[in-house]
Amino acid sequence: MNATPASDGRPRPTASGACDTQSPDTQERETVPRQKGGGQEAERLHASTVDFLEHPDAATAAQAAAVENLLRCWVRENDIAPPSLGVLRIPLPASGTGLLVPVHYWSPTGWHRFGLPYLDSGPHGAPCVDAVTLAALLGRESALPGPPSEQQTGAVAPEQLSAELGAAPFGGSGGPSADSGDLVGRVADSVRRTAEFIADRRHRPADDPDRFLAAEQSLLLGHPLHPTPKSREGLSEAEARLYSPESRGSFPLHWLAVAPEALAHDSAWTERGRTVTAPDLTSQLVGPGLALPAGHAALPLHPWQMRELRHRPAVAALLDAGLLTDLGPHGEPWFPTSSVRTLYRPGAPAMLKLSLGLRITNSRRENLRKELHRGVEVHRLLRSGLAEQWRAAHPGFDIVRDPAWLAVDLPDGAPALGLDVMIRNNPFGPEDDVSCIAGFVSPRPPADEPASTGRTPVVSRLETTITGLAARTGRPRGAVSAEWFLRYLEHVVRPVLWLDSEAGIALEAHQQNTLLLLDPEGWPVGGRYRDNQGYYFRESHRAALDQRLPGIGTQSDTFVSDEVTDERFAYYLAINNVLGLIGAFGSQQLADERLLLAAFRRFLTETATGPARLHSPLPSRLLDSPTLRCKANLLTRLHGLDELVGPVDTQSVYVTIANPLHS
Structure with a gap:
């Protein structure tokens, strides 16, 4: 008998011992030799030929996507060669076992397709390894000192391993570091949110008629080589629905009035040959009905960011001193784009890149003052004659300009982190067929299929x-x-x-x-x-x-x-x-x-x-070059690095991989 997926989306074994994540009416399977220790057994490792992303249960599809991401990261960051058979064995010396992973497609460039893995030491009929357990296992391996040949390991019974991972996934000698525990939590968060996005899109498949916005909302699965592409710790379920592009959220901005002595700004935005200041630009975006104190500038904030900022002593002091005035939410709704914090409103002349203190992929997304300066600087540089040279050679390409910004300074002149906005030119009309490449190539469910098919295709x-x-x-x-x-x-x-x-x-x-x-x-x-x-x-x-x-x-x-x-x-x-x-x-x-x-x-x-x-x-x-240096998103996450902090050459972990272009 075949078991159906549990409500948590974790795969369950069939009576024959194979992990069942396939659709209920699909029984076709392929077999590959299963290896244990140094020899082969007659028993076979069964791998479903069904694409797990097409599973009718959204939680199972999200689990499959997360497992594939983790495995792609591990394969790339360890420069693992393709297996000679249809199964990849990943040794786990820290746990005294290994993973057996069905390989559905091996990509020369790293976009492999995998089935769900098994523990090599697991009993016949044991469940497949889910994403959270896989994250804990890989985190444990990354915590071992020295190369694998020097690591002190010993076999661990599967029951003991499961108990250890469940009770203390990031504690103990030789176990994962605190950042490995952070990885486990963020993988769980990413899986849960991905399942919600998939389920929502299956029930509401129609895209927004604004083609740019529809493209920005289409990146359901995220970066295929990131361990936690959809983790957004700090958002409640209700907030996630409002603030996530994947759920087609929208919301009005929260507005502050900034006194002149606390205001910092710059602009190279021009209209009819005249420079328009950043305060004038935001005033145009406010809309009617907002009472702005005389001489003050209107500063737009993300609603979640405003809730967070209230508890920061420096911001509270600015509010108490009257240098900031809380005007509350106001105006027409804005839509989050694929970066979550950059907002778009159809027909508006500008997009807004706001500070958002959520950790998204590898960083807290709060603007830094140097980045605000950089956007305006690049715009001025291009206007120095460089843009004309570039257009003469390549008229179809340009940079989306960030020509103005607005921010707040503390009384001592230091930037008030989190109170800033980059004003981005919006060059796109609703009919322009423009899409970020990540969303263009990302699989997504187009619509609900009849229940009798047992699958929901991803295209x-x-x-x-x-x-x-x-x-x-x-x-x-x-x-x-x-x-x-x-x-x-x-x-x-x-x-x-x-x-x-x-x-x-x-x-x-x-x-x-x-x-x-x-x-x-x-x-x-x-x-x-x-x-x-x-x-x-x-x-x-x-x-x-x-x-x-x-x-x-x-x-x-x-x-x-x-x-x-x-x-x-x-x-x-x-x-x-x-x-x-x-x-x-x-x-x-x-x-x-x-x-x-x-x-x-x-x-x-x-x-x-x-x-x-x-x-x-x-x-x-x-x-x-026979090798290339490649960013390692899994190791960057395990090291707890924020890619917006510190010198550019130490903001993330890079590893050496084989160059697929090298003959």
Whole structure:
């Protein structure tokens, strides 16, 4: 008999001992040899051929997504080679056991597809390992000192291991650190929220008619190589529904009036050749009916942030002194975009990047003063003539500008952290087909399927676009995918390389920061970059950039050594963005990743040596180096690092991985 998933979404064993997370009416299975100790047993490890993300129970689908994320992180961060058979064995020396993981698809670029894992030492019929247990196991491994060959381990009975993980998942000698316990809690939070998002989207599949907003709300599963992509500790369930783009939340802003002596601001925003100040911009966004004290500026805040700020002594003192006046919530609703804290309102001339003291992925999302300066500085730099040069070479690409900001200073002149807003230009109309790459490639359920099917399909916008183009052109999906990818390289990647080549500015162009513009048929025609945090001004170009904009970098702290710039640029543009896109094509069975890697190599070769050669060092680095440095999101989380704190070269953990582009 086959057991159905429990209400908590954790997989349960079948009578034959296989882990059952498949739909009730689907019995097809594949078998792969099961290994124990040093030899093979006749008994087989059963792996469902059903995609667990399509399970009709949203909690089970969320568990499967979280397990795959953790396993992808572990495989990448330990540079694990592909298994020779259809099962991957991951040794767990700290626990005296190992994991057996069914491999449904092995990706040369890291977007693997896995079934749910078993403990190698577990009895026949034991349940599969769920995401929370997997996080505890991997955290325990990461806490061991020294290389695996030097780690002191001993076999632990499965019953004892389960008891230890359940009773004290992050205590004891040789066990995980406190940050491993933090990982476990955040994985649980991420799984719970992902399940809620999946269930909500299955019942309300229709997208918002505003195409930009619909795209921003589509990233249901998050970063496929992050252990806690949807963790938002500090939000209640009711708040999460209001403040999450995945649940299509919306809410009015909370407004403060700021006295002139506490106000800090800057603006390079122009209208009809006249600079518009940041206070004038926010006044335009308030809407009618809000009584603002004379001479004060209107400061918009996220409602959750205002609730948090009330308890900070510095903010309470500003309120008591009358330097801040609480005006309460007011105005039309704003919509959270994929970053959660950047808000959009259809028809408004600006978006607002607000401070939000929640930990989202690896950081508390409160604006830093240097980031506010950086946004305005980049806008002024582009207006120095650089933008005209860039548009002449690549008219379809630009940066979404952050040309103004508003903040509060304490009486001693120090910034009041958490009381600041970046005002971002909104260049998009409701009909513009623009999507961040992360949301474009993320699988999501399009609608409820009839219960009799026992599955809810997950389809990405990438898949529907390629399938539609193939149907219209009568060509195979693989051929369409290759052409689509080549156009993406020309219209999105080459312009980013141009900016590094000509100006010494590398962009942190990961998939969520990169916006793709499509023509009416679905082909790439351009792109936009967004993020006032993600700029690397090369130290080697300091003099040239200072000549363009005297004093550049003084307040923004944006100059970075070429060595660190090379490492970060290779990760964000090449590994996260382009190789991640290739992985999406492969894992969604749209194209052979090896062919797309070959196409990327040809593009890089032409960029590095052809007639239109660019002088960015990235193409040669990608072609020549057998290894690459790659951000390790799991290790960064286990080390408790906040990527917005400290020097740029120590904000996150990087590891060395094999370069899939290297011949």
